[in-house]
Amino acid sequence: MSEAIIQASNLKRSFHEAGRELHVLRGVDLSIREGEWLSILGRSGSGKSTLLHLLGGLDRPTSGSVVFNGTDIFTLGGGRLDRYRNRHAGFVFQFYHLLPELSALENVLIGSMLGSSVLGWPGRRKAAHRTAKEMLDRVGLKDRLTHRPAKLSGGERQRVAIARALVNRPSVLLADEPTGNLDADTAGSILDLFRKLHREGQTIAMVTHDRTVADAGDRVVTLTKGRLAAD
Amino acid sequence: MYKLLLISKYLRRKLAPLFAAVAVTICTAMVIIVASVMGGFLDLMQSTAKQLTPDVVIQSPSLTGFSGYEELVERLEELDEVELATPAIASPASVTFGDLNFPITREVLVQGIDPRAYNRVVPYDDTLLWSADDMLERYKASPLGAAGGPRSRAEVDLGDAGKHLRLPLLYRNPALPAGDQPGAVIGVALNPVQLRQKDGSYIFDNSFVGGSVTLAMPVFSESGQPLDVSQPRIRVVNEFKSGFYEADSAVMFVPFDWLQKQLQMHRIEEFTAFDEVTGLGGEAVVRDARCTHIYVKAADGVSDLELHDACQQVVSAFSRERDGVLLRVETWEEVHGTLLGAVKNEKGMVTFLFVIISIVAIIMVATTFYMIVLEKTRDIGVLRAIGAPSTGVLGLFLVYGLAIGVIGAGLGVWLAWFTVTNLNNLQEALANRLATLIGSAVLAAVVALGLAIGVAAANRKRDFSLGAGIVLFLGVFVALMAAAYYAFPAISLPAISGYDNEIGWRMWDPQLYFFEKIPDQVYWPEVLAIGAGAVISSVLGAIIPAVIAARLNPVEALRYE
Numbered sequence: 001m002s003e004a005i006i007q008a009s010n011l012k013r014s015f016h017e018a019g020r021e022l023h024v025l026r027g028v029d030l031s032i033r034e035g036e037w038l039s040i041l042g043r044s045g046s047g048k049s050t051l052l053h054l055l056g057g058l059d060r061p062t063s064g065s066v067v068f069n070g071t072d073i074f075t076l077g078g079g080r081l082d083r084y085r086n087r088h089a090g091f092v093f094q095f096y097h098l099l100p101e102l103s104a105l106e107n108v109l110i111g112s113m114l115g116s117s118v119l120g121w122p123g124r125r126k127a128a129h130r131t132a133k134e135m136l137d138r139v140g141l142k143d144r145l146t147h148r149p150a151k152l153s154g155g156e157r158q159r160v161a162i163a164r165a166l167v168n169r170p171s172v173l174l175a176d177e178p179t180g181n182l183d184a185d186t187a188g189s190i191l192d193l194f195r196k197l198h199r200e201g202q203t204i205a206m207v208t209h210d211r212t213v214a215d216a217g218d219r220v221v222t223l224t225k226g227r228l229a230a231d
Numbered sequence: 232m233y234k235l236l237l238i239s240k241y242l243r244r245k246l247a248p249l250f251a252a253v254a255v256t257i258c259t260a261m262v263i264i265v266a267s268v269m270g271g272f273l274d275l276m277q278s279t280a281k282q283l284t285p286d287v288v289i290q291s292p293s294l295t296g297f298s299g300y301e302e303l304v305e306r307l308e309e310l311d312e313v314e315l316a317t318p319a320i321a322s323p324a325s326v327t328f329g330d331l332n333f334p335i336t337r338e339v340l341v342q343g344i345d346p347r348a349y350n351r352v353v354p355y356d357d358t359l360l361w362s363a364d365d366m367l368e369r370y371k372a373s374p375l376g377a378a379g380g381p382r383s384r385a386e387v388d389l390g391d392a393g394k395h396l397r398l399p400l401l402y403r404n405p406a407l408p409a410g411d412q413p414g415a416v417i418g419v420a421l422n423p424v425q426l427r428q429k430d431g432s433y434i435f436d437n438s439f440v441g442g443s444v445t446l447a448m449p450v451f452s453e454s455g456q457p458l459d460v461s462q463p464r465i466r467v468v469n470e471f472k473s474g475f476y477e478a479d480s481a482v483m484f485v486p487f488d489w490l491q492k493q494l495q496m497h498r499i500e501e502f503t504a505f506d507e508v509t510g511l512g513g514e515a516v517v518r519d520a521r522c523t524h525i526y527v528k529a530a531d532g533v534s535d536l537e538l539h540d541a542c543q544q545v546v547s548a549f550s551r552e553r554d555g556v557l558l559r560v561e562t563w564e565e566v567h568g569t570l571l572g573a574v575k576n577e578k579g580m581v582t583f584l585f586v587i588i589s590i591v592a593i594i595m596v597a598t599t600f601y602m603i604v605l606e607k608t609r610d611i612g613v614l615r616a617i618g619a620p621s622t623g624v625l626g627l628f629l630v631y632g633l634a635i636g637v638i639g640a641g642l643g644v645w646l647a648w649f650t651v652t653n654l655n656n657l658q659e660a661l662a663n664r665l666a667t668l669i670g671s672a673v674l675a676a677v678v679a680l681g682l683a684i685g686v687a688a689a690n691r692k693r694d695f696s697l698g699a700g701i702v703l704f705l706g707v708f709v710a711l712m713a714a715a716y717y718a719f720p721a722i723s724l725p726a727i728s729g730y731d732n733e734i735g736w737r738m739w740d741p742q743l744y745f746f747e748k749i750p751d752q753v754y755w756p757e758v759l760a761i762g763a764g765a766v767i768s769s770v771l772g773a774i775i776p777a778v779i780a781a782r783l784n785p786v787e788a789l790r791y792e
Contacts (some may be wrong), residue, residue: 053476059783082619083618085617086618096393097789102237102240110617111618113236114233114618213422
């Protein structure tokens with residue numbers, strides 16, 4: 001059994017809405033082991049996305065911790081948490097969230113650019129381009145480099161989003177309903193891509209409301225009423 | 232690095248920043264054009280006012296003038312600060328142009344000057360309007376010329392007529408020495424028959440050169456007692472045009488010595504009347520020569536104020552020795568203080584108004600940026616999700632504001648420079664070629680629109696943006712208009728140009744105004760300051776939206792609809 005690279009403990013998150021406190025996560029304990037494909041199953045509004053955002057350091061919990069490489073990421077300062085998101089957590093969203101003005105290649109490259117200054121970029125440029133092209137090749141889009149999102153199909157957009165998430169070779173790929181906006185065939189091809197990435201050793205945490213999709217993973221946990229239960 | 236990539240894309244792919252940049256361009260150009268024209272107007276006014284006003288003027292507040300001026304001139308010329316001092320007399324008078332069908336009498340300030348010395352103090356010779364060639368033509372047309380008299384300029388001694396304020400050979404009495412035959416130079420706008428042409432020029436045939444005028448000047452004793460009215464007749468030998476209407480319409484120059492005699496201000500030695508009853512009287516009395524003004528020119532490198540202070544000391548000492556005779560010492564700017572002050576105030580007021588307009592521009596940029604931030608909210612969430620720090624998002628929008636400011640201000644400076652340096656051509660085109668201009672603009676717009684639509688259609692598959700279309704349209708339109716503008720003399724569109732004379736619009740009428748040209752100088756230090764102000768305004772306008780963007784919660788930003 002490989003070691004857990006992310007360990008969430010007693011994770012709670014509540015929101016104030018219309019004068020009421022809404023408890024979305026009520027104490028989640030979860031570990032993600034290196035190389036595994038974890039599926040988090042739950043209904044709409046069950047807090048799946050909130051849990052994923054906390055694991056990726058995009059949101060802060062009301063209480064609890066997310067330990068990565070022995071450090072609670074919420075004790076990190078703003079800059080180090082940003083670096084965690086950039087280097088260790090690769091997000092893939094249901095609605096792709098590509099930047100519409102950029103081409104497919106630029107959408108992937110921007111992840112590399114984030115860690116580079118204007119002066120440092122010329123030295124890294126070639127390598128970054130090579131990596132970005134490799135990632136697009138890996139997701140089967142090597143002939144779509146200059147296309148902007150508006151000129152790509154839904155499946156192609158999601159592939160670009162996956163390539164963007166992978167460009168900095170993150171420790172974990174955090175996928176939020178990656179097939180939720182796609183037809184069955186396209187969703188199948190995206191899952192095939194996830195399988196391929198998983199075989200190559202990529203750690204994946206995926207949330208979904210679809211049992212069939214969830215079953216593609218190694219392990220499935222279900223989020224109900226703010227708490228996790230193993231299948 | 233990602234900021235530069237995104238900014239370059241946003242600038243090319245979005246209309247809002249294009250509009251923001253255009254707003255900055257127009258605001259910048261507007262402020263520069265107004266500041267340049269107003270500044271140019273002030274400079275032109277100062278330089279024309281300076282044209283006939285010496286660095287420092289020492290003047291008696293009384294028409295009677297003051298005696299002992301020769302000594303004062305000597306003392307002034309001993310100062311290191313003074314290059315030259317020359318006495319002058321200014322007397323109010325009426326001047327009657329008697330050679331006309333209907334004699335016309337006007338008010339005038341007669342200035343008695345030593346023309347050679349005066350020309351060293353101010354560029355007097357340069358203001359003389361008619362050349363020796365003009366006068367030679369008139370000489371040739373005269374009975375003397377027709378009778379086969381001298382033919383060359385040198386022979387007829389016409390060239391220096393106005394410069395020396397004496398009669399040229401044409402009008403001279405051969406029985407008298409040349410130096411005793413004075414001539415007058417009148418302001419071109421004083422001449423009642425000299426009307427300014429449409430283009431602001433004057434016609435020699437309308438000049439009063441060769442005509443005689445009669446002056447009527449009050450004569451006072453030094454104590455201020457009116458003695459007489461002097462009514463000499465003098466021939467006009469040239470006209471001057473300084474460009475300063477107050478001088479050109481109300482001043483005439485005559486020789487100093489001649490005017491001094493006419494006003495009985497020259498040195499007079501006489502005997503008092505002999506009383507046959509008492510046996511008293513008959514003593515010799517000397518009345519010293521008087522003048523009303525002393526004109527002073529500063530030595531090289533001496534400022535007007537330094538010269539003023541040095542002269543003031545000498546004049547104060549002179550006054551104390553002369554029973555406190557009142558003399559005023561003024562720099563040329565003080566002499567014209569009221570007029571120049573008014574223009575300075577106007578410039579200040581206009582600048583203030585444009586500061587307010589600039590604040591409006593800041594608000595406009597802020598509004599545009601706020602709209603951009605709203606539109607880009609989800610992008611901001613994505614950037615945060617893939618690791619962009621909030622300071623990075625702040626920097627992105629600030630640099631974006633800076634880029635829009637630099638582009639807008641750069642184009643604004645160019646537009647202002649092009650407009651200001653071509654204002655007179657533009658005025659000419661609007662006045663004489665408006666129909667051609669409108670016709671060319673319509674044709675250029677049609678061609679540019681056709682081209683833009685054609686290129687857009689051909690590039691549909693490559694997602695040709697509206698912004699690129701607008702930029703292409705404007706580029707082609709401006710290029711065609713520039714080509715038409717420079718090719719105007721060659722353009723002949725009979726169907727259109729036939730209306731040129733009917734619809735011309737003259738924004739600056741040289742016939743009415745005393746500056747026939749619109750000031751067209753660009754003042755680069757001012758331009759750079761305004762351009763920098765526009766850039767800073769754009770960044771200021773971007774600050775609040777940028778802070779809002781940086782403070783956005785990334786999760787909420789991702790969910791933004």
